[in-house]
Amino acid sequence: MVLAQLSTNWLVPKIGPKIVVPVGMLLAVGGMAWLTRLDLDSSYAAHVLPPLLLGAGLGMSLPVAMSYATLGVQASDQGVASAAVNTTQQVGGSISTALLNTLAASAATDYAKHHMTDPLVKANAALHSYSVAYWWSAGFFAFAMIVTVLLFRAKKRANAPAEDFEPQTLPPNTVPDKGEDKREDKGEDMATPAAVGASGTGADGAAVIRGQVRDGQGTPVPRTAITLLDRSGHQLARATSGADGTYAVDTSELGSLVLIGSAPGYQPQVVTLALNGAPVSHDLVILPSPGGLAGTVRGGDGEALPGALVVATDQRGDVMASTTSGEDGGYRIGDLLPGDHTLSVSAPGHRPAAVPATVSAETTRCDIHLVVAATLRGTVRSPDGRAVYDARVTLVDTAGNVVGTRTTSVDGGYAFTDLSSEQYTVIASGYPPVATQVTVNGSQEGVDIPLAHKEA
DSSP, X not given: OHHHHHIIIIIHHHHOHHHHHHHHHHHHHHHHHXXXXXXXXXXHHHHHHHHHHHHHHHHHHHHHHHHHHTTTOOGGGHHHHHHHHHHHHHHHHHHHHXXXXXXXHHHHHHHHHHOXXXXXHHHHHHHHHHHHHHHHHHHHHHHHHHHHHHHSOOOOOSXXXXXXXXXXXXXXXXXXXXXXXXXXXXXXXXXXXXXXOXXXXXXXXXXXXXXXXXXXXXXXXXXXXXXXXXXXXXXEEEEEOOTTSEEEEEESOOEEEEEEEEOTTBOOEEEEEEEXXXXXXXXXXXXXXXXXXXXXXXXXXXXXXXXXXXEEEOTTSOEEEEEEOOTTSEEEEEEEOSEEEEEEEEOTTBOOEEEEEEEOSSEEEXXXXXXXXXXXXXXXXXXXXXXXXXXXXXXXXXXXXXXXXXXXXXXXXXEEEEEOSSEEEEEEESSSOEEEEEEOXXXXXXXXXXOOOOOO
């Protein structure tokens, strides 16, 4: 762990991965080769020191190699690149484990076959199998060291040689520009990216960070403030994205730097970039700042309704958030992405309601009025006044839609609740069907229905 931190944060920024990774692989080769010297009489130190050397090599090489594998990948491809690296690591580890286990088992069997007279044949066969596996592992590390030496790029110098620098000659009586403050006085755009040469580096040889700022839907975000900080929090450079969302900043600093992108109405995005002197391409994806909805739920007479359930859904119908109104009927839903939503509200004794609501970067006010639900009750009776048990009662609206169906209780009673105030038709069956029209306005009581068989 110590060498992993040192190699990633200190060695790589100074000397680059082309030296750090091969040295770590060489230490791992030494640790594996040392482990092949184990025998039945080895001391405690012989068991401890080789793994320490092996761990030091792995700590120097693996974290740096994993980071270098995804360096410079476009933001849209970072997830795929990271998954590919992790998959390769897992598959390679599984194959290597199976291969080394097979080699060790074959070596132990072969040793035991030719040393049957040895009283310690089991122990010596195990040691021999370990030694074979260690030598093969050392060979794998040696091959990896050669590959990294050949493929890894050398660290470039941060600044060009002094003799290559050609000072700019200013006309007489011309005062040199003193920086950003001077450009502000002249009305120039301070956020204009620095001039970039064909090689991808700035005019002074510094590394350039390029990219594009987009929102979650891939639309370019112009006028995004780009700030580059070092590890101590000092500002190194800043720029503003253009009309197409592209930006470019240059710096002579190397190592781990912090890039910040912020735009009005969007959440700031912060990323850490590792610079080794080569140009870096990184796209920033910033999401709109979350907004919210707030308001009051009121009943038919304007009274506040506490305990009402308020649910916010997006355009696809997915539930984004929900809450209940307080004692004063007020509600508040936060952390909603800007856009069109649907607000659904329900409360006991009232008809549910759904209203459209457009969420912006700020809290949007949306008050909701619920209509009191109507109730229809009655009794189904026979011509002689007896209550009819288990009669079927159907409620139909003016459009012919069945609102509900009930079965009478032992006292012949039925009830329909949570109704809108309008005209309905009540149909009772069990005897020849009887239809009765009724207009519901609030709670309607005592709608009795007589049922009887027609006389022959």
